[in-house]
Amino acid sequence: xxxxxxxxxxxxxxxxxxxxxxxxxxxxxxxxxxxxxxxxxxxxxxxxxxxxxxxxxxxxxxxxxxxxxxxxxxxxxxxxxxxxxxxxxxxxxxxxxxxxxxxxxxxxxxxxxxxxxxxxxxxxxxxxxxxxxxxxxxxxxxxxxxxxxxxxxxxxxxxxxxxxxxxxxxxxxxxxxxxxxxxxxxxxxxxxxxxxxxxxxxxxxxxxxxxxxxxxxxxxxxxxxxxxxxxxxxxxxxxxxxxxxxxxxxxxxxxxxxxxxxxxxxxxxxxxxxxxxxxxxxxxxxxxxxxxxxxxxxxxxxxxxxxxxxxx
Amino acid sequence: xxxxxxxxxxxxxxxxxxxxxxxxxxxxxxxxxxxxxxxxxxxxxxxxxxxxxxxxxxxxxxxxxxxxxxxxxxxxxxxxxxxxxxxxxxxxxxxxxxxxxxxxxxxxxxxxxxxxxxxxxxxxxxxxxxxxxxxxxxxxxxxxxxxxxxxxxxxxxxxxxxxxxxxxxxxxxxxxxxxxxxxxxxxxxxxxxxxxxxxxxxxxxxxxxxxxxxxxxxxxxxxxxxxxxxxxxxxxxxxxxxxxxxxxxxxxxxxxxxxxxxxxxxxxxxxxxxxxxxxxxxxxxxxxxxxxxxxxxxxxxxxxxxxxxxxxxxxxxxxxxxxxxxxxxxxxxxxxxxxxxxxxxxxxxxxxxxxxxxxxxxxxxxxxxxxxxxxxxxxxxxxxxxxxxxxxxxxxxxxxxxxxxxxxxxxxxxxxxxxxxxxxxxx
Numbered sequence: 001x002x003x004x005x006x007x008x009x010x011x012x013x014x015x016x017x018x019x020x021x022x023x024x025x026x027x028x029x030x031x032x033x034x035x036x037x038x039x040x041x042x043x044x045x046x047x048x049x050x051x052x053x054x055x056x057x058x059x060x061x062x063x064x065x066x067x068x069x070x071x072x073x074x075x076x077x078x079x080x081x082x083x084x085x086x087x088x089x090x091x092x093x094x095x096x097x098x099x100x101x102x103x104x105x106x107x108x109x110x111x112x113x114x115x116x117x118x119x120x121x122x123x124x125x126x127x128x129x130x131x132x133x134x135x136x137x138x139x140x141x142x143x144x145x146x147x148x149x150x151x152x153x154x155x156x157x158x159x160x161x162x163x164x165x166x167x168x169x170x171x172x173x174x175x176x177x178x179x180x181x182x183x184x185x186x187x188x189x190x191x192x193x194x195x196x197x198x199x200x201x202x203x204x205x206x207x208x209x210x211x212x213x214x215x216x217x218x219x220x221x222x223x224x225x226x227x228x229x230x231x232x233x234x235x236x237x238x239x240x241x242x243x244x245x246x247x248x249x250x251x252x253x254x255x256x257x258x259x260x261x262x263x264x265x266x267x268x269x270x271x272x273x274x275x276x277x278x279x280x281x282x283x284x285x286x287x288x289x290x291x292x293x294x295x296x297x298x299x300x301x302x303x304x305x306x307x308x309x310x311x312x
Numbered sequence: 313x314x315x316x317x318x319x320x321x322x323x324x325x326x327x328x329x330x331x332x333x334x335x336x337x338x339x340x341x342x343x344x345x346x347x348x349x350x351x352x353x354x355x356x357x358x359x360x361x362x363x364x365x366x367x368x369x370x371x372x373x374x375x376x377x378x379x380x381x382x383x384x385x386x387x388x389x390x391x392x393x394x395x396x397x398x399x400x401x402x403x404x405x406x407x408x409x410x411x412x413x414x415x416x417x418x419x420x421x422x423x424x425x426x427x428x429x430x431x432x433x434x435x436x437x438x439x440x441x442x443x444x445x446x447x448x449x450x451x452x453x454x455x456x457x458x459x460x461x462x463x464x465x466x467x468x469x470x471x472x473x474x475x476x477x478x479x480x481x482x483x484x485x486x487x488x489x490x491x492x493x494x495x496x497x498x499x500x501x502x503x504x505x506x507x508x509x510x511x512x513x514x515x516x517x518x519x520x521x522x523x524x525x526x527x528x529x530x531x532x533x534x535x536x537x538x539x540x541x542x543x544x545x546x547x548x549x550x551x552x553x554x555x556x557x558x559x560x561x562x563x564x565x566x567x568x569x570x571x572x573x574x575x576x577x578x579x580x581x582x583x584x585x586x587x588x589x590x591x592x593x594x595x596x597x598x599x600x601x602x603x604x605x606x607x608x609x610x611x612x613x614x615x616x617x618x619x620x621x622x623x624x625x626x627x628x629x630x631x632x633x634x635x636x637x638x639x640x641x642x643x644x645x646x647x648x649x650x651x652x653x654x655x656x657x658x659x660x661x662x663x664x665x666x667x668x669x670x671x672x673x674x675x676x677x678x679x680x681x682x683x684x685x686x687x688x689x690x691x692x693x694x695x696x697x698x699x700x701x702x703x704x705x706x707x708x709x710x711x712x713x714x715x716x717x718x719x720x721x722x723x724x725x726x727x728x729x730x731x732x733x734x735x736x737x738x739x
Binding site: 252 | 420561563
């Protein structure tokens with residue numbers, strides 16, 4: 001960057017000239033225009049976060065004023081609550097199953113669409129549709145019906161209702177997420193279209209087959225996009241709530257098998273009225289997601305290939 | 313430059329105006345209806361109760377043209393969560409239905425209005441003093457019971473009769489009950505009952521039949537892990553034998569009659585409270601009748617008359633007088649009583665009870681008859697459960713899931729529950 005070479009005073013120089021007032025004024029107007037967002041961010045995000053941090057050190061049942069208990073919530077969580085650890089294991093299982101499946105499916109569909117000559121727009125929209133629907137509660141309820149006793153899956157496969165079997169319920173939840181692969185698919189598709197066709201031509205001339213081309217051209221060229229999707233979906237997967245809530249009819253059952261982290265958090269906060277404990281859980285989740293993301297970024301150095309790096 | 317200033321000014325003004333509009337949208341939309349007072353009234357229940365309540369409310373609105381009542385209802389589990397959140401946010405409905413398990417928490421949390429302050433609008437003179445007292449916390453009348461309920465074994469009459477197993481009599485012990493369920497399962501090919509292991513209510517009946525209680529007087533646990541192990545071992549065995557519902561069905565219970573095995577037509581009986589059992593009438597083609605809950609082996613009854621469906625007024629209501637009027641109407645109005653029938657239990661106003669009693673129809677009559685058959689036989693109800701019980705009810709069901717899915721032994725799960733319950737009651 002060339003700007004770094006300019007001394008600090010020199011950079012501010014134009015602002016100090018006669019045009020100063022309108023500049024200021026414009027800044028003021030900018031703040032006015034930003035104010036709905038800034039207010040929203042402060043009132044609806046930062047303030048509640050601060051309150052939640054405070055509450056995490058208290059015993060608060062929603063009805064009487066919070067009582068300061070220091071680190072007790074955190075200590076109880078890590079040492080005295082077997083259900084907490086069960087929810088951690090469930091969430092990790094979910095992340096490890098749902099994220100790779102979803103990304104693999106998104107990539108596969110994106111590859112299929114890329115080669116398509118006609119009707120690409122239609123199929124892209126069609127595959128994206130579940131992502132629009134999937135965020136809603138209604139589709140999750142339909143999902144529960146599909147996987148319930150006497151539902152479509154039961155009728156087709158004769159397996160009984162998945163949502164009532166501890167070993168299967170989480171898979172039904174994961175499939176709901178996997179099915180909403182639209183967002184990563186679109187990003188993959190955009191990424192695939194960025195890969196210069198010359199690379200494939202060159203590879204073909206060198207005698208590389210389709211599979212070889214995929215491994216040696218597509219994967220490395222697509223790795224930044226893959227990394228982006230991986231980080232995004234992992235963060236989302238840790239916070240999964242709606243599908244687990246709807247598929248288990250709000251209970252995290254059967255036998256706690258779909259009691260993911262946020263479900264247990266909700267249970268502690270809104271069912272058992274332990275808001276302090278729930279707040280502490282939320283902060284631990286935030287930290288864990290931060291750490292996992294940091295780890296992903298660290299490992300990315302060894303497998304993500306940026307084309308710009310190569311040119312340097 | 314003036315041009316700039318004007319533009320900037322306009323922009324700020326526009327933005328501020330926009331903010332004002334947005335803020336306006338967020339505000340309470342009450343009292344918008346041309347000077348009418350708007351009351352929010354919420355309850356839990358089944359569609360039958362909802363329909364009758366709506367009819368009664370419409371009558372109230374007709375009698376009080378200056379009051380509009382906005383109603384909403386849901387199933388118990390959802391209701392309980394929503395109400396807690398609303399109450400915490402200082403936004404509790406003006407008039408709300410409350411359970412025996414909730415009044416302690418809501419009263420001590422300052423959510424409820426002292427109803428004695430609205431004496432002129434709300435008469436309580438025709439309610440049995442003992443029953444009325446169940447709505448008191450620290451000697452303040454925070455809520456009024458709307459009825460009394462007791463537990464019952466509701467059964468599918470046609471299926472039972474066809475099985476050839478003798479119909480239930482005036483009383484039965486738990487082991488007689490268990491044998492009957494086995495016989496029903498054998499003859500009908502479907503489980504005799506919903507697995508009672510998941511129900512804290514059923515456990516309480518069993519416990520009281522053995523002379524123990526769910527909670528002691530000072531609000532700690534009244535039973536040991538050994539007692540709970542014995543109960544869960546009993547139900548676990550019945551489940552393995554197929555006499556009660558399998559885990560896959562039991563786990564689907566959510567407080568509604570629609571999702572019970574009996575409601576789905578996959579079992580012959582279901583233990584439930586008598587008022588909600590009216591919902592079975594619409595679901596079970598073969599007709600529904602009520603039998604008493606099983607007793608202890610020496611005949612000690614476990615079930616009791618529980619003051620049910622309390623109604624309270626929010627401490628933060630802007631219209632305490634009108635809210636009290638609505639409560640008065642629900643409890644003391646003759647026409648309202650006719651419409652409501654026994655949908656919340658037999659009426660508490662004694663004059664009305666005597667007058668309406670003989671006129672009750674359909675399932676209301678069944679419930680009245682059932683309660684009359686138990687009159688004088690039951691022991692006193694326990695005092696209102698401690699606040700933590702609200703959460704423990706679902707913990708109980710969850711821990712039993714571990715037993716019915718054979719992931720834990722009854723002993724393991726019982727010890728888990730007792731640990732959790734002690735922590736819950738301590739805080």
